[in-house]
Amino acid sequence: MLPSSTVENYLKTIYLGSVGSDGKEAHLLPMGQLAAAVGVTPGTATTMVKTLAESGLVNYEPYAGVSLTRAGRRLAALVLRRHRLVELFLVRVMGLRWDEVHEEAELLEHVVSDRLIDRMDEMLGRPEVDPHGDPIPDAEGVVKKQQAQTLLTCPVGTPMTVTRILDQDKQFLRFVEHHDLKPGESVEVESRDEAADSVLLRGKDNRRITIGTRAASKLLVQVARVMLLVLALATAARAQQANPEAGFPSTGPISGYMEFHVNKADGDPTVMDFHRFVLLVNHAFTSKVRFVGEVEIEHAVVEGLEESGELELEQSYVDFLLSRPLNFRAGMVLLPLGIINERHEPPVFNGVERPFVDTFIIPTTWFDAGAGVHGEIGRGLRYRAYVVPPLNAREFTASEGIREGRQKGDEAVAAHVAFTGRAEYLGVRGLAVGAAVWRGTSQLLRTPKIESAVTLGEVDARYLRSRLELRGEFAQASIGNAAQLNENIGRGTGVPPNIARAIRGFYGEAGYRIWDAGSPRDLVAYVRYENFDTQFRMPAGFLPLKEFDRDAWETGLTYYPDPDVAVKADYIYLRNQSGVFANRRLFNVGIGWWF
């Protein structure tokens, strides 16, 4: 049963009478004081208090007084929470004066639901104090302790800031306002005159004010530097006030990640490459309708008609977050294939460059215009499924498989549509296992019309336990009508591209956090083996180019001066099966960060 407004008023009055301004329960509240505060006779108050004691809400000591039990104290704090949030709401949102909201709050505190109060709390930016500086208990009824200095007890000659007005009588509040002594105002006690019961203050604009000691005892203050923090919080709260869906920033701060690499390969000059500069933005139209966008500059410079950098829109979608198991997404989406395609922020993977398998077999970063659904079914089982345009088969190659066939949402031809989906299991701590597929009928864009059914399947797993992280991935794609593609493209260019009918790759990686004392003492060593072959199975009449049957041993270090900054160095021994082309040693160092 919900407590009645009478019960709540008693509990609140006992709370206010027995709990000091510093939040500590100071004493038993005498019954006479309680009766006077509630406005009833002592006999009536005693009868009510006995009832409250039977309910376990108060401790009643005859001839001594009453105090709250833990349960009573919590209920009282929640009444105060409602009262103070309502006061703040009326002042900030509805524009009422601070000296006329107390009476309204006295009524509303008994009828406002917890849900509405929580929304008010969010809308106001989870304020810590009401317009009078009274602390607002949190949703659990916990009150943040305040320092309990008054203008009577604070040090003389020290800049202070008014934090709280203990008396909410209208006339007193107007007196406070008139003298610019509202919470947040600066003040300094110049002197106290005990004989005259007065305190001399230096207030706003160095104005001197003399107030009585009784008034001074009702004004709580803090040293000014502490107040700076309070003001900062108040500013943050005001910033959130404009947010229609509080608790979720309507337009989030810009985030992003960057990677700077230095690459040295046998026989090649050293290359210094600002590989990626990526900015992410997000916006919540409502808490359920959200936009995320990601713009990427690769290799720093983008110039038209030159083999140079790239400016790409890698993500730009709107999510309709309807429920846990079913949500809709539409726009430019990342395809849910492999470990890296959706988790490619530099601090989350080892190695300066992304794994070869996630480059040559799964063409990371693989994104396209599309729409689909995603969600979580049951405990730890998640899925995503999108419809996207197919690949452009004219761009398939021997060395990079299907990679150059990505249409990237660039007026993508979608005579057929492709389907991609992923299921992943996250139900065991530290373990993520996924399987994904992409299937679509790709075309030679323009003429002649040759269709090529492409199916890419992959499985991947990550396991993190203590200092050890293991990763593995296997991916294979089949390319239909590869012979026809080769013949047709070859007729145009004079050289058949030697497209395979199947490409395949896999890798395994073990990483160990050899220094695990928290950044900046955070160092991971890893070793990885990769095998990737973009000529894995050839169509009849075509021989594989064995230089594209490759494997690599890779080892390196990732150092985290901060969890969002990764300094990397690695060594790769890259082999091929041709017997003609030399194996290569690669040295890479780089730094990547996320913010």
Add this chain to the structure above:
Amino acid sequence: MIRMLVVLPLLVLAGTPSRSAGLAQSPSPRVIEINAERFQFWPSQIIVMEGEEVELRLRSDDTIHGFRIVGASTNLEIPKRGHGNAVTRFTGSRPGRYTFECNRLCGAGHNFMRGEIIVRSAATGGTR
């Protein structure tokens, strides 16, 4: 008029979790440790009995994440890996499913980072 403006929504929202349910809380709440990493919470599903208070201790394995329980006042920032935990309490005041989510953009898969707290009815012995 002002009173009406505020009271009317109250009547609409009358079916919200009871504020008296918290009285049944135990003195030391059950502690649930939650790991946050791109782009998942583990566990992503938490079961609480009606009236039960639990303490949620949230730790990040990578960057800063947010932790917001939709429809409640809980809204925390989980510090970066190695920079401590975020701690909050949740009371299962009313049976139902409560979504929680990361509300601080943490990477490409940010919007996938969600979970739910299921508050099971005490009247049915926690079977639903």
